[in-house]
Amino acid sequence: MTTNQDVIIEINQLSKHFGDYQALNDVNLTVKQGEVLALLGPNGAGKTTTINCLLGFLKPDNGQVRIAGVNPQQNVVNARKNLAYIPEQVALYPRLSGLENLVYFSKVAKVEKSEQEFKALLEQVALPAHAFNKPVNSYSKGMRQKVGIAIAIAKQAKALILDEPTSGLDPSASYEFSQLIQQLAKQGVAILMATHDLFRAQEDAHSVAILNQGRLVDYLNFEQIQTVQLESVYLKHIKAEPSC
Numbered sequence: 001m002t003t004n005q006d007v008i009i010e011i012n013q014l015s016k017h018f019g020d021y022q023a024l025n026d027v028n029l030t031v032k033q034g035e036v037l038a039l040l041g042p043n044g045a046g047k048t049t050t051i052n053c054l055l056g057f058l059k060p061d062n063g064q065v066r067i068a069g070v071n072p073q074q075n076v077v078n079a080r081k082n083l084a085y086i087p088e089q090v091a092l093y094p095r096l097s098g099l100e101n102l103v104y105f106s107k108v109a110k111v112e113k114s115e116q117e118f119k120a121l122l123e124q125v126a127l128p129a130h131a132f133n134k135p136v137n138s139y140s141k142g143m144r145q146k147v148g149i150a151i152a153i154a155k156q157a158k159a160l161i162l163d164e165p166t167s168g169l170d171p172s173a174s175y176e177f178s179q180l181i182q183q184l185a186k187q188g189v190a191i192l193m194a195t196h197d198l199f200r201a202q203e204d205a206h207s208v209a210i211l212n213q214g215r216l217v218d219y220l221n222f223e224q225i226q227t228v229q230l231e232s233v234y235l236k237h238i239k240a241e242p243s244c
C-alpha cells in the first residue's frame with residue numbers, strides 16, 4: 001500500500017516564468033521511496049528549471065516543492081540534507097582524488113567514517129581500486145559519477161536528482177550507471193533523473209513524465225512503460241512542436 005509517507009520528492013502545481021516565457025506551468029509530480037522517475041522533454045522543456053526549484057536555487061512563482069517533507073524555500077539546509085544532486089558534469093575538486101573528494105563532501109555533510117569504510121563505498125560503486133588515489137581530473141565522466149553516487153550513499157540521501165546522467169557515456173558505462181541506480185532504488189532512495197536517453201528511461205524508470213514547453217504532457221506508470229514503445233509516446237507529444 002502506498003501512503004503519503006512514501007513520497008520523498010513532491011512537486012505541487014509548480015509554475016515559473018522568466019520574463020515573458022512560462023518555463024513551468026502547473027506541474028505536479030511525485031517520486032516515492034525506491035522509485036526511479038525519468039523526466040523527459042526536449043531542450044527548453046523545463047527539466048532543469050524543475051530541478052533548480054527542487055534544489056532551492058529558484059523560487060517558484062506558484063506552487064511548491066518538498067524533499068522528504070521539507071520545502072527548500074522555507075529551509076534549504078534541511079531540504080538539502082536529504083538530497084544528493086548529480087549534475088551533467090559532477091562538481092568535484094579536480095586535483096583531489098576520488099577518495100579525498102568522497103571524504104571531503106561526506107565531512108561537509110557531517111558524515112564520519114573510517115578510511116576503510118570510504119574505500120568500501122568506492123568499491124560498492126565499482127570505481128576501480130587503482131583510481132581511488134588518483135586526481136579526479138584524470139577520471140572519465142562515468143568515474144566521476146561513481147564518486148558522486150558514493151557521496152550520495154555516504155550521505156544516506158533519501159532523494160537523488162540527476163541531470164542528463166548518461167549523456168556522453170559509452171554503452172557499458174551507461175549500463176554500469178543503470179545498475180547503480182537500480183541498487184540505490186532498491187535501498188529506498190527516490191530518484192528523479194532528467195534525461196534525453198529514451199532507452200535508459202524505458203529500461204530503468206518505474207515512472208516517466210514528459211514535459212513540453214513547461215507543461216506535463218504525459219505520465220506513464222510502470223505497467224504502462226512495459227507495454228509501450230517510449231520513443232513513439234515521446235514523439236507523439238513532441239514531434240509536431242518545435243523545441244525551444
Ligand SMILES: Nc1ncnc2c1ncn2[C@@H]1O[C@H](COP(=O)(O)OP(=O)(O)OP(=O)(O)O)[C@@H](O)[C@H]1O
Nearest residue numbers: 018021023041042043044045046047048049050244
Ligand atoms: N535563468 C534563466 N533566465 C531566463 N530564461 C531561462 C533561465 N533558465 C531557463 N530559462 C529558459 O527556460 C526554459 C526552460 O529551460 P530548462 O533549462 O529548464 O530546459 P531543459 O528542459 O532543462 O532543457 P535542456 O534539455 O536543454 O537542458 C528555456 O526556454 C530556457 O531558455
